[in-house]
Amino acid sequence: xxxxxxxxxxxxxxxxxxxxxxxxxxxxxxxxxxxxxxxxxxxxxxxxxxxxxxxxxxxxxxxxxxxxxxxxxxxxxxxxxxxxxxxxxxxxxxxxxxxxxxxxxxxxxxxxxxxxxxxxxxxxxxxxxxxxxxxxxxxxxxxxxxxxxxxxxxxxxxxxxxxxxxxxxxxxxxxxxxxxxxxxxxxxxxxxxxxxxxxxxxxxxxxxxxxxxxxxxxxxxxxxxxxxxxxxxxxxxxxxxxxxxxxxxxxxxxxxxxxxxxxxxxxxxxxxxxxxxxxxxxxxxxxxxxxxxxxxxxxxxxxxxxx
Amino acid sequence: xxxxxxxxxxxxxxxxxxxxxxxxxxxxxxxxxxxxxxxxxxxxxxxxxxxxxxxxxxxxxxxxxxxxxxxxxxxxxxxxxxxxxxxxxxxxxxxxxxxxxxxxxxxxxxxxxxxxxxxxxxxxxxxxxxxxxxxxxxxxxxxxxxxxxxxxxxxxxxxxxxxxxxxxxxxxxxxxxxxxxxxxxxxxxxxxxxxxxxxxxxxxxxxxxxxxxxxxxxxxxxxxxxxxxxxxxxxxxxxxxxxxxxxxxxxxxxxxxxxxxxxxxxxxxxxxxxxxxxxxxxxxxxxxxxxxxxxxxxxxxxxxxxxxxxxxxxxxxxxxxxxxxxxxxxxxxxxxxxxxxxxxxxxxxxxxxxxxxxxxxxxxxxxxxxxxxxxxxxxxxxxxxxxxxxxxxxxxxxxxxxxxxxxxxxxxxxxxxxxxxxxxxxxxxxxxxxxxxxxxxxxxxxxxxxxxxxxxxxxxxxxxxxxxxxxxxxxxxxxxxxxxxxxxxxxxxxxxxxxxxxxxxxxxxxxxxxxxxxxxxxxxxxx
Numbered sequence: 001x002x003x004x005x006x007x008x009x010x011x012x013x014x015x016x017x018x019x020x021x022x023x024x025x026x027x028x029x030x031x032x033x034x035x036x037x038x039x040x041x042x043x044x045x046x047x048x049x050x051x052x053x054x055x056x057x058x059x060x061x062x063x064x065x066x067x068x069x070x071x072x073x074x075x076x077x078x079x080x081x082x083x084x085x086x087x088x089x090x091x092x093x094x095x096x097x098x099x100x101x102x103x104x105x106x107x108x109x110x111x112x113x114x115x116x117x118x119x120x121x122x123x124x125x126x127x128x129x130x131x132x133x134x135x136x137x138x139x140x141x142x143x144x145x146x147x148x149x150x151x152x153x154x155x156x157x158x159x160x161x162x163x164x165x166x167x168x169x170x171x172x173x174x175x176x177x178x179x180x181x182x183x184x185x186x187x188x189x190x191x192x193x194x195x196x197x198x199x200x201x202x203x204x205x206x207x208x209x210x211x212x213x214x215x216x217x218x219x220x221x222x223x224x225x226x227x228x229x230x231x232x233x234x235x236x237x238x239x240x241x242x243x244x245x246x247x248x249x250x251x252x253x254x255x256x257x258x259x260x261x262x263x264x265x266x267x268x269x270x271x272x273x274x275x276x277x278x279x280x281x282x283x284x285x286x287x288x289x290x291x292x293x294x295x296x297x298x299x300x301x302x303x304x305x306x307x
Numbered sequence: 308x309x310x311x312x313x314x315x316x317x318x319x320x321x322x323x324x325x326x327x328x329x330x331x332x333x334x335x336x337x338x339x340x341x342x343x344x345x346x347x348x349x350x351x352x353x354x355x356x357x358x359x360x361x362x363x364x365x366x367x368x369x370x371x372x373x374x375x376x377x378x379x380x381x382x383x384x385x386x387x388x389x390x391x392x393x394x395x396x397x398x399x400x401x402x403x404x405x406x407x408x409x410x411x412x413x414x415x416x417x418x419x420x421x422x423x424x425x426x427x428x429x430x431x432x433x434x435x436x437x438x439x440x441x442x443x444x445x446x447x448x449x450x451x452x453x454x455x456x457x458x459x460x461x462x463x464x465x466x467x468x469x470x471x472x473x474x475x476x477x478x479x480x481x482x483x484x485x486x487x488x489x490x491x492x493x494x495x496x497x498x499x500x501x502x503x504x505x506x507x508x509x510x511x512x513x514x515x516x517x518x519x520x521x522x523x524x525x526x527x528x529x530x531x532x533x534x535x536x537x538x539x540x541x542x543x544x545x546x547x548x549x550x551x552x553x554x555x556x557x558x559x560x561x562x563x564x565x566x567x568x569x570x571x572x573x574x575x576x577x578x579x580x581x582x583x584x585x586x587x588x589x590x591x592x593x594x595x596x597x598x599x600x601x602x603x604x605x606x607x608x609x610x611x612x613x614x615x616x617x618x619x620x621x622x623x624x625x626x627x628x629x630x631x632x633x634x635x636x637x638x639x640x641x642x643x644x645x646x647x648x649x650x651x652x653x654x655x656x657x658x659x660x661x662x663x664x665x666x667x668x669x670x671x672x673x674x675x676x677x678x679x680x681x682x683x684x685x686x687x688x689x690x691x692x693x694x695x696x697x698x699x700x701x702x703x704x705x706x707x708x709x710x711x712x713x714x715x716x717x718x719x720x721x722x723x724x725x726x727x728x729x730x731x732x733x734x735x736x737x738x739x740x741x742x743x744x745x746x747x748x749x750x751x752x753x754x755x756x757x758x759x760x761x762x763x764x765x766x767x768x769x770x771x772x773x774x775x776x777x778x779x780x781x782x783x784x785x786x787x788x789x790x791x792x793x794x795x796x797x798x799x800x801x802x803x804x805x806x807x808x809x810x811x812x813x814x815x816x817x818x819x820x821x822x823x824x825x826x827x828x829x830x831x832x833x834x
Contacts, residue, residue: 074580111415114576132572137417147408150774151322151329160321163314164416192329194769205411 007178008042015177016041022170023048045170060089060138061125064217064248065110070119072105072272079105081272083119087248089215092239094263095252096293098301102272103252104144107219110250111141124217137165140209144221144252146202150194154185154204157193161208172211179207182234198226206235216247224255236262260293270301315418315426323430343785347445350788355448370657371541378514380536384528385512388474389505395478396485396501397629401570402578404428414575421570428563435468455538462548463538469555470531476562477508483569486577527558609703613711617687630723637726644733654736665737670746672731674791677750678784680723684716684758685783688765689775695766699830709826713759720755746798749815753790756822758783763826766833790818 011019013034020027020037023044027037065087072080080102087093095103108114110121112128112135121128123135148157155176162172180189183203188196196204202225209218218239224232239249239262253259259266266283268276276283276296283296290296298304331337404427405414413423443450443464450460481504488497510516511526523529523544530551536542537551644652657665691698698708724747732744761783765775797814801807 108579112572112575113410113414114579115572133417133419136415139415141411141415143411147411149322149406149408149412151325153325156321156325160314160318161412161416163318164413164418166417192325208412 004045004174005042007174007181008038008045010181011038011177013037015173019170019173020044022173048170058213058215060215060217060246060248061122063088063122064124065093065219065250066120066122067106067110068120070106070109070121071117072102072109072114073117078272080109080116080269083269083272083274085250085267085274085277087217087250089246089248090243091265092243092249092251092263094259094266095250095269096254096256096259096266096297097269101269101301103269104221105272106269107141107143107221107250107252110219111139112136139217139219140212141218142202142205142209142220142223144225146198146205146225148193148201148205150192152193153190154193154196154207155180155189157204158208158211162211165212167212171213175211176207179210182210182238183207183231199228199231202226203231210238214242214247215245216242216249218242218247218249219252220249221252222254223251224253224258232258256293256297266293266296268297268300275300312422312425315413315422316429319426319430320433323433340781343781344441344445347785347788348448350792351446352448355452368539368541375541377532377536377542377544378518380532380542381512381526381529382514384470384532385509385526387470388477388512388526388528389509391474391478392481392505392508393478393501395475396481396504398478398482401479401482401566402574404431405574405578410579414579420572420575421567424570424574425567432468432472435471439464439468455540459538459548462552463535466531466534466552466555469552469559470527473527473555473558473562476559476566479566480562480569483566486573487569524554527555530555530558608707610707610711610714613698613703613708614715617690617711617715620690634722634726638729641726641729641733645729652734655734657735657737666740666743669735669737669740670743670795672735673728673744673747674750674788674795676727676731677724677747677754677791678787680727681716681720681751681754681758681783681787683719683723684713684755685762685775685780687712687716687759688762696833699833705827705830708830709759709763709823712762713755713823713826716758717752717755720751724751743798746794749794749811750787750791752815753794753818753822754787756819756826757786757790760822760826760829761786763829767829793818 008016008019016034016037017027019041023041025040025044063086065085067083067085070080070083070085071078083102083106085093085095085106095106097103105114109116110123110128112132115129124138126135126138128135152160158176158180159172162169162176167175180186183206185200185203185207188200188204193201193204202223206223209216223235227235236258243249243264251259251263260280265279266277267274268283276286278286280293280296283293284290287296287299290299295304330340401424404424406427409423443460455463481501484500484504485497488500508526509528511522512528516522523533523546533542533544533546534548534551534555537544537548643649648654688695699705728744728747732741737743761779762775765779768776768779794811794814797810798807801810
């Protein structure tokens with residue numbers, strides 16, 4: 001509710017009118033002060049929240065992500081070989097491994113883009129094979145190589161995502177405004193996606209994830225790709241906040257420094273198999289002589305190269 | 308929670324509208340379209356004035372009425388359907404509607420695969436209608452000379468779209484059936500499904516069967532053939548055009564519903580796999596592609612290296628192998644036809660009274676076929692995708708890059724053209740005009756230069772070199788038609804002079820040189 005109020009305070013007249021119309025507030029006067037309209041909107045939102053018991057927060061299933069014995073083959077090549085992985089609500093798990101280890105394949109299976117040859121994959125208690133729509137409704141995915149529809153404008157894309165994920169119109173308007181502001185996309189909201197830089201495209205895709213209703217189950221493949229230091233810092237802050245609010249996050253990354261500071265647990269995979277799992281402390285204890293995640297990673301995936 | 312199909316359909320319409328709006332609000336793109344469309348319209352007007360298509364159409368209709376048996380037309384349109392089924396079976400046509408951004412947006416979103424398919428399909432059909440309308444507008448000076456009413460022409464075009472879409476959907480259904488069967492059995496006998504499917508779709512069009520009224524109404528190929536024949540007043544079997552179009556609508560709806568009902572996540576996977584190029588290949592294809600390590604090559608010229616890279620990159624795409632197989636089979640078939648003139652495919656003998664009118668049509672066909680086979684020239688630069696910038700920053704001369712693309716395309720286009728021109732020369736016999744087919748050579752030389760130049764300009768117009776703007780794609784046939792017109796005019800004017808042997812090669816070199824020089828210039832202008 002606090003976020004709502006903050007966002008509504010920053011909304012311009014035109015956006016407030018759209019919001020008022022979405023809330024079906026009768027706008028009978030030809031001209032109206034922005035402040036008056038803002039009060040009307042806040043009042044209606046307050047009423048809705050009370051009526052619908054919006055204060056209730058949906059909780060995620062525990063574990064929010066559950067992968068058991070996942071096997072994925074491409075022809076004769078085994079990309080993922082019997083992987084087990086759990087992510088609980090309020091937890092950020094780092095999936096680390098060398099290039100071609102099977103990280104992106106795991107995330108693509110998790111998000112229902114490709115199908116597993118065997119194994120069980122659950123998102124918020126829903127099987128991605130058995131109930132794909134329910135599972136997909138809950139998961140937010142950022143791919144390794146971000147792409148988006150070039151003929152859409154940034155705001156149009158966010159609205160489209162809100163529609164696809166069934167976000168009520170008034171909530172969508174508020175959340176779009178909130179995340180356009182958070183990811184500093186205000187000036188780009190009417191820009192065609194084809195004209196965005198890599199970093200701004202990544203910001204747009206991230207904003208598209210968060211226009212949905214929290215708590216989130218997130219599967220991010222190199223989420224810092226293309227972001228400038230300020231953008232990366234903001235995203236880390238946001239992920240920590242979401243974690244404290246009960247979201248579950250699985251991050252696949254090569255940036256071990258970032259992972260070390262952000263993740264609660266790690267799963268190290270190599271050649272499609274988990275070769276190490278646990279908190280950083282536990283991993284350090286498992287791997288003799290390792291002082292950092294980088295050393296754990298190198299020792300578990302072929303040894304530290306000689307200088 | 309579940310998104311409706313209408314949300315996705317609106318999304319597709321929004322993207323199309325935005326694309327249109329961007330064109331209207333970008334002066335350079337608008338000017339480009341205007342020049343292309345009205346330029347082509349003007350050329351067509353000139354062609355219609357010069358060639359007097361009216362009498363040709365009238366006499367051609369008479370000849371076709373007399374010499375073209377109905378079952379031959381049925382067999383020909385039936386063959387088109389079989390080809391579509393064949394291509395669909397070996398391709399990934401249901402997955403071809405998907406785009407790269409879908410992988411991280413719609414494939415991971417709570418929408419059914421069939422909803423994505425339907426949304427995309429709507430855009431596909433609308434785009435086809437728009438392009439067809441533009442094509443008809445451009446060709447209107449020639450079309451207006453035909454003995455056909457506007458509304459009938461409209462119905463013929465509608466039935467053409469419906470027929471092509473039925474074929475596409477049948478191909479998609481064949482591909483889905485193959486996938487479903489492959490899941491149940493790995494036996495080689497599963498591929499018997501293809502001939503069975505082909506026989507099923509072509510049976511109503513086969514001579515003997517197609518005489519039955521039920522057979523006529525049982526195939527989209529037959530319906531389309533009848534609409535066209537009745538529309539141009541060549542043949543009429545007593546069924547109204549309106550009924551036939553209605554039948555085509557029904558066939559299309561049935562095929563669409565079947566495809567939609569069978570569309571599932573496996574096509575996500577097929578698309579996703581094709582993106583990561585991790586698909587498993589048959590032993591034959593692998594052996595043909597050879598997993599060749601062309602780094603063993605002894606060539607040192609950078610231009611040859613780029614050509615080698617392009618050739619082997621193409622060979623590693625699934626379709627290329629079949630293209631080369633088609634070239635070999637096509638050449639053998641053309642040679643066979645010329646040598647033996649089999650009774651089942653007799654040449655279309657144009658009577659001497661029609662020669663004067665048929666020659667321009669023959670030359671137009673040469674140009675159109677040339678245009679058709681020249682597409683590899685346009686995609687030479689597109690195939691580089693983002694690597695185009697890498698290529699530009701490499702220590703190669705710009706001329707080498709352009710020449711490598713041009714010569715590579717010329718070889719491929721030349722190979723593709725041989726069977727087609729061989730077949731044209733066999734089928735379309737205009738007395739004493741066979742030598743005109745040699746005009747194809749200068750045309751192809753110039754067309755490849757046009758394609759290379761247009762391809763080179765793509766990264767100038769857009770920062771996404773993987774998707775050629777429609778304006779550039781449009782410019783390719785428009786420029787080619789103009790160039791072909793110039794070649795035809797020069798050849799006609801100097802037909803009886805030995806000077807032609809000097810002027811035509813020089814003209815070809817000049818036109819190609821200008822186009823290739825502009826391609827070199829384009830590389831300097833990349834965004």
